[in-house]
Amino acid sequence: xxxxxxxxxxxxxxxxxxxxxxxxxxxxxxxxxxxxxxxxxxxxxxxxxxxxxxxxxxxxxxxxxxxxxxxxxxxxxxxxxxxxxxxxxxxxxxxxxxxxxxxxxxxxxxxxxxxxxxxxxxxxxxxxxxxxxxxxxxxxxxxxxxxxxxxxxxxxxxxxxxxxxxxxxxxxxxxxxxxxxxxxxxxxxxxxxxxxxxxxxxxxxxxxxxxxxxxxxxxxxxxxxxxxxxxxxxxxxxxxxxxxxxxxxxxxxxxxxxxxxxxxxxxxxxxxxxxxxxxxxxxxxxxxxxxxxxxxxxxxxxxxxxxxxxxxxxxxxxxxxxxxxxxxxxxxxxxxxxxxxxxxxxxxxxxxxxxxxxxxxxxxxxxxxxxxxxxxxxxxxxxxxxxxxxxxxxxxxxxxxxxxxxxxxxxxxxxxxxxxxxxxxxxxxxx
Amino acid sequence: xxxxxxxxxxxxxxxxxxxxxxxxxxxxxxxxxxxxxxxxxxxxxxxxxxxxxxxxxxxxxxxxxxxxxxxxxxxxxxxxxxxxxxxxxxxxxxxxxxxxxxxxxxxxxxxxxxxxxxxxxxxxxxxxxxxxxxxxxxxxxxxxxxxxxxxxxxxxxxxxxxxxxxxxxxxxxxxxxxxxxxxxxxxxxxxxxxxxxxxxxxxxxxxxxxxxxxxxxxxxxxxxxxxxxxxxxxxxxxxxxxxxxxxxxxxxxxxxxxxxxxxxxxxxxxxxxxxxxxxxxxxxxxxxxxxxxxxxxxxxxxxxxxxxxxxxxxxxxxxxxxxxxxxxxxxxxxxxxxxxxxxxxxxxxxxxxxxxxxxxxxxxxxxxxxxxxxxxxxxxxxxxxxxxxxxxxxxxxxxxxxxxxxxxxxxxxxxxxxxxxxxxxxxxxxxxxxxxxxxxxxxxxxxxxxxxxxxxxxxxxx
Numbered sequence: 001x002x003x004x005x006x007x008x009x010x011x012x013x014x015x016x017x018x019x020x021x022x023x024x025x026x027x028x029x030x031x032x033x034x035x036x037x038x039x040x041x042x043x044x045x046x047x048x049x050x051x052x053x054x055x056x057x058x059x060x061x062x063x064x065x066x067x068x069x070x071x072x073x074x075x076x077x078x079x080x081x082x083x084x085x086x087x088x089x090x091x092x093x094x095x096x097x098x099x100x101x102x103x104x105x106x107x108x109x110x111x112x113x114x115x116x117x118x119x120x121x122x123x124x125x126x127x128x129x130x131x132x133x134x135x136x137x138x139x140x141x142x143x144x145x146x147x148x149x150x151x152x153x154x155x156x157x158x159x160x161x162x163x164x165x166x167x168x169x170x171x172x173x174x175x176x177x178x179x180x181x182x183x184x185x186x187x188x189x190x191x192x193x194x195x196x197x198x199x200x201x202x203x204x205x206x207x208x209x210x211x212x213x214x215x216x217x218x219x220x221x222x223x224x225x226x227x228x229x230x231x232x233x234x235x236x237x238x239x240x241x242x243x244x245x246x247x248x249x250x251x252x253x254x255x256x257x258x259x260x261x262x263x264x265x266x267x268x269x270x271x272x273x274x275x276x277x278x279x280x281x282x283x284x285x286x287x288x289x290x291x292x293x294x295x296x297x298x299x300x301x302x303x304x305x306x307x308x309x310x311x312x313x314x315x316x317x318x319x320x321x322x323x324x325x326x327x328x329x330x331x332x333x334x335x336x337x338x339x340x341x342x343x344x345x346x347x348x349x350x351x352x353x354x355x356x357x358x359x360x361x362x363x364x365x366x367x368x369x370x371x372x373x374x375x376x377x378x379x380x381x382x383x384x385x386x387x388x389x390x391x392x393x394x395x396x397x398x399x400x401x402x403x404x405x406x407x408x409x410x411x412x413x414x415x416x417x418x419x420x421x422x423x424x425x426x427x428x429x430x431x
Numbered sequence: 432x433x434x435x436x437x438x439x440x441x442x443x444x445x446x447x448x449x450x451x452x453x454x455x456x457x458x459x460x461x462x463x464x465x466x467x468x469x470x471x472x473x474x475x476x477x478x479x480x481x482x483x484x485x486x487x488x489x490x491x492x493x494x495x496x497x498x499x500x501x502x503x504x505x506x507x508x509x510x511x512x513x514x515x516x517x518x519x520x521x522x523x524x525x526x527x528x529x530x531x532x533x534x535x536x537x538x539x540x541x542x543x544x545x546x547x548x549x550x551x552x553x554x555x556x557x558x559x560x561x562x563x564x565x566x567x568x569x570x571x572x573x574x575x576x577x578x579x580x581x582x583x584x585x586x587x588x589x590x591x592x593x594x595x596x597x598x599x600x601x602x603x604x605x606x607x608x609x610x611x612x613x614x615x616x617x618x619x620x621x622x623x624x625x626x627x628x629x630x631x632x633x634x635x636x637x638x639x640x641x642x643x644x645x646x647x648x649x650x651x652x653x654x655x656x657x658x659x660x661x662x663x664x665x666x667x668x669x670x671x672x673x674x675x676x677x678x679x680x681x682x683x684x685x686x687x688x689x690x691x692x693x694x695x696x697x698x699x700x701x702x703x704x705x706x707x708x709x710x711x712x713x714x715x716x717x718x719x720x721x722x723x724x725x726x727x728x729x730x731x732x733x734x735x736x737x738x739x740x741x742x743x744x745x746x747x748x749x750x751x752x753x754x755x756x757x758x759x760x761x762x763x764x765x766x767x768x769x770x771x772x773x774x775x776x777x778x779x780x781x782x783x784x785x786x787x788x789x790x791x792x793x794x795x796x797x798x799x800x801x802x803x804x805x806x807x808x809x810x811x812x813x814x815x816x817x818x819x820x821x822x823x824x825x826x827x828x829x830x831x832x833x834x835x836x837x838x839x840x841x842x843x844x845x846x847x848x849x850x851x852x853x854x855x856x857x858x859x860x861x862x863x864x865x866x867x868x869x870x871x872x873x874x875x876x877x878x879x880x881x882x883x884x885x886x887x888x889x890x891x892x893x
Binding site for chain 1: 451453454455456458459460461462463464466469471477503504505522524525548567569570759760763764767768769817818819
């Protein structure tokens with residue numbers, strides 16, 4: 001599509017949602033990017049104005065709008081703080097899809113989404129190949145954090161310190177599981193998510209250990225696909241729906257009470273975005289998506305709210321100081337904050353200490369960090385400073401994407417602070 | 432279109448990264464929170480020091496470029512919508528330093544771009560109190576508060592922004608820095624120019640520093656929620672509280688439509704059959720608070736209140752105010768467009784104003800929720816509509832006209848706290864007089880001969 005009128009028509013389709021923004025500007029109080037830049041085009045009110053002006057032919061600079069629209073973490077702080085309940089994330093994803101339909105995906109996006117992501121086996125094989133050869137290109141940066149940095153300066157990597165691809169991804173050790181409900185009487189489907197599978201398999205092993213400990217049956221089908229958020233946030237609805245089909249194939253046939261995932265972003269994507277962005281032509285498919293979305297739970301919530309596991313004693317006891325970072329996709333998307341803290345405290349050695357701005361975005365924002373590393377790094381630096389100021393020896397967070405970003409920031413500063421998922425802390429106590 | 436050479440000169444003055452001239456960026460400074468047509472500026476400039484601010488103002492003055500100062504763009508009257516003839520938007524949000532908080536002399540000096548809530552929190556951490564609390568305080572700037580003379584929930588007892596301005600330094604259109612007021616409680620040096628700046632909506636000068644008065648915080652407070660089965664009884668209670676020489680710090684009113692909408696939205700356990708709610712808070716010395724709270728309770732019951740709920744804990748107090756804070760959010764969700772008015776009448780006329788708004792809502796077949804500051808007669812009739820529906824929106828405009836007619840007829844004013852801006856300038860003469868407009872225009876012309884300081888605001892176009 002290259003006809004601007006068609007793009008305008010697509011934007012007018014979401015005009016009812018755009019019109020709910022009353023321009024009060026309250027999003028300026030909570031937007032991490034606005035706090036860093038002070039620029040209205042980068043806050044929700046400005047972006048919504050741009051989309052309205054583009055849709056109503058007051059403005060024709062599609063590239064300018066696209067650029068500003070993509071300078072967004074999709075953290076959802078604005079939506080959570082919006083007096084008139086504007087569905088900001090739905091709007092932004094729909095608008096990104098509309099603009100990408102008009103502009104087409106970039107070659108690199110096509111390669112990643114359509115060439116790799118929608119083919120889980122190819123994705124696995126590439127990652128496995130990468131893990132074997134990565135030592136040629138990267139060197140360890142922090143033994144404690146398990147991070148690496150590039151041996152040769154590569155512009156695309158910036159100065160990043162990233163966790164190396166796992167030598168053995170989760171699916172290599174545990175290709176599939178299908179165990180009946182145990183003493184709990186509950187059986188769950190387990191969706192580890194790409195980052196846990198390929199970068200943090202130890203989190204996946206912790207989940208399995210904890211579930212087994214509580215007598216929970218596990219259904220872990222093989223050939224799971226990505227939840228689709230990278231494609232969705234880039235406006236590639238086709239790849240998103242391809243991934244959704246693959247996952248429906250994996251989980252649609254299984255019998256389970258809940259679907260649990262240790263990834264906050266996967267939880268938010270499955271619960272909030274799958275029902276909204278699934279192609280709605282097929283009613284049966286729509287119902288299957290809605291059923292899975294309704295059953296999906298963050299692992300922390302599953303442990304505390306369903307299994308009713310509760311920590312004992314005071315949160316300040318214990319000799320291991322742990323501070324908690326609230327992922328946007330738990331706190332902003334669902335208001336979940338107490339549960340990860342409780343799960344961390346299931347380890348009796350853990351003493352919680354709160355950091356400043358625990359629920360402010362770490363700056364990762366998925367692919368945001370790839371496109372806007374300067375802003376991402378500034379936000380990450382604030383997060384790092386708040387973590388270090390607590391004197392904690394461990395920071396725990398329920399999202400592997402946040403773990404990735406926080407690992408980068410701590411490693412670059414040479415801090416000796418471990419990064420863990422709350423469920424890992426609990427699993428350690430079960431040894 | 433601005434000449435490229437002018438854009439280059441702005442960049443030379445403020446730094447290239449502080450000048451936004453692309454189409455997409457400019458479109459994001461075309462509006463504020465008023466329901467008005469956007470006007471896209473020719474350029475947006477963001478000075479990082481007051482020295483640069485002065486040079487920007489002088490450059491606009493020298494070149495006859497109309498400039499509109501913008502803090503966070505939250506005003507509800509179009510005060511920050513730029514001029515259609517190559518308007519320049521001057522952002523103050525990089526001028527956000529709290530220069531001084533003087534605890535001994537109880538004043539603070541700030542740059543205009545400091546966010547109100549951040550300032551209030553900093554003041555509170557020093558054991559002092561800055562009372563003005565406009566609803567937008569989490570984002571609004573102090574410069575904007577002064578330029579609009581912003582009010583808030585505490586107006587009845589503590590006054591509004593103007594009661595806290597001790598001095599304003601500002602640039603005139605030649606870039607000259609004007610000093611007015613000072614750091615002393617008493618100061619009669621020269622014309623009271625800082626008073627002239629308060630509420631001037633950016634039409635007379637560009638603020639560089641503001642000196643604000645601070646007060647000791649109240650030691651105690653008591654909030655309560657009072658229910659009525661009749662709006663008139665609620666109004667009577669308000670009148671009786673004041674007649675008994677009690678001045679609550681906050682005295683808020685919610686009508687039945689607003690109560691039901693808030694309850695639908697927030698499920699806070701509000702009594703949906705109540706015709707009116709008063710949310711009252713008294714503050715001060717603990718003994719005085721206990722005494723006044725008891726008196727207020729007695730007075731309300733005498734006036735026919737069907738229930739009085741005193742907040743027994745911080746959580747219960749938060750619950751009382753959560754209901755008030757949710758009012759606008761809850762109403763705003765009903766329809767796409769929210770027209771928030773602030774016609775204000777003498778306190779004694781508050782019941783008449785509420786009745787008139789109900790009549791107007793029925794007459795024009797519109798959804799109008801009313802809530803507001805009963806203690807100071809400042810009602811917020813909130814019209815829920817869709818600005819894209821031309822027929823309905825014409826009825827909204829007629830209803831707004833009539834709300835103003837009624838308010839003026841009751842001895843009231845067009846705007847208690849939102850300002851005149853573009854939205855209400857056409858009614859100015861009705862409230863004041865032809866002579867007042869002409870006098871104000873002569874004043875404006877003398878101080879701003881090229882008419883570059885936020886043209887068209889307050890006084891309309893000649």
